[in-house]
Amino acid sequence: MKINATGGSFLDIYLVLDIIEKVLVVYLFVAIVLRILPQAHGDRAIIDCLLLVSEGAAAFLILTRRPTRNASLRVYDWTVTAIGTLFPLLVSPTTTEPLAPLWLCGMVMCLGFILQISAKLVLRRSFGLVPANRGVKIGGPYRLVRHPMYAGYLMTHVSFFLANPSLLNFAIYATALAAQCLRLLAEERLLKEDPAYTTFMATTRYRLVPFVF
Numbered sequence: 356m357k358i359n360a361t362g363g364s365f366l367d368i369y370l371v372l373d374i375i376e377k378v379l380v381v382y383l384f385v386a387i388v389l390r391i392l393p394q395a396h397g398d399r400a401i402i403d404c405l406l407l408v409s410e411g412a413a414a415f416l417i418l419t420r421r422p423t424r425n426a427s428l429r430v431y432d433w434t435v436t437a438i439g440t441l442f443p444l445l446v447s448p449t450t451t452e453p454l455a456p457l458w459l460c461g462m463v464m465c466l467g468f469i470l471q472i473s474a475k476l477v478l479r480r481s482f483g484l485v486p487a488n489r490g491v492k493i494g495g496p497y498r499l500v501r502h503p504m505y506a507g508y509l510m511t512h513v514s515f516f517l518a519n520p521s522l523l524n525f526a527i528y529a530t531a532l533a534a535q536c537l538r539l540l541a542e543e544r545l546l547k548e549d550p551a552y553t554t555f556m557a558t559t560r561y562r563l564v565p566f567v568f
Contacts, residue, residue, distance in 0.1 A: 368428065377418055379441075384414040387444045394448045398457050402518045403448055405464050409471055409511050410444065416475055432541045439534035442527050443512060449519040460518040467510025470496055474504040493555045501555070501562045502539045509535075509563065539563065 388407055395403040453460065477495045496503035512528045539562055546552040562568055 372428075380414050380417050383441060383444045384410055391448060399448060399453075399518050402457070402461055402464055402515060405461070405468055406511060406515050409468050409508075412472060412475060416478070429541070432538070435534045435537040435541060439531050439538045442531040442534070443508070445527050446515065446519070446524045447521075449521045449524070451520055453518045454520045455517040457518055460514040464511050464514035467507040467514065469507075470510065471504055471507030474507065478504075493551075493559075497555075498559060500565060501543075501559050505535050505539055506563050536563070536568070 387410060391403050391407060473496045477497060500506050509532065512531070516524050516528055543552075543556075543562075547556070
């Protein structure tokens with residue numbers, strides 16, 4: 356199912372969706388800060404704070420990105436984007452025993468954060484949530500995988516879960532990962548219309564995890 360854009364009308368669907376997206380991101384970011392920050396103490400505080408910094412960087416870039424009229428209007432694309440983006444904001448710190456040494460969780464989370472930031476610096480104002488062609492970017496970490504930002508999110512999410520294990524956190528992240536995979540496939544469906552992206556796909560083989568996917 357696809358939403359119809361009303362060109363030239365007072366109610367511009369692209370503008371409306373952009374405003375909704377930004378308001379929702381601000382609301383959910385404030386919510387996760389209020390939920391996690393009061394519980395960020397002890398040995399796991401650095402991991403909790405790194406998660407907030409990562410989400411804050413994404414929120415900032417969404418709020419300052421340039422507008423586009425080439426974003427997908429498919430309900431399916433918006434659904435997988437919402438699940439992949441919003442579900443990770445529902446996790447919570449736990450008091451259970453970590454599944455891995457906290458130093459290892461912190462190191463992997465830092466590497467994931469660096470990967471995210473490097474990808475975001477390449478994108479800058481071209482960053483967005485819903486699939487859209489805001490310009491093909493192929494430098495920096497995009498030489499490693501086609502979606503380095505999602506790869507960085509995966510690293511930070513795995514690290515947070517290992518440091519804060521619970522069935523709920525596992526279910527949230529597993530659902531978000533499935534949605535992210537569908538989301539990046541939706542992005543590539545749109546981007547493949549650009550010859551520059553088809554060339555990029557030929558030179559950078561893997562989407563998310565080298566030698567796996």
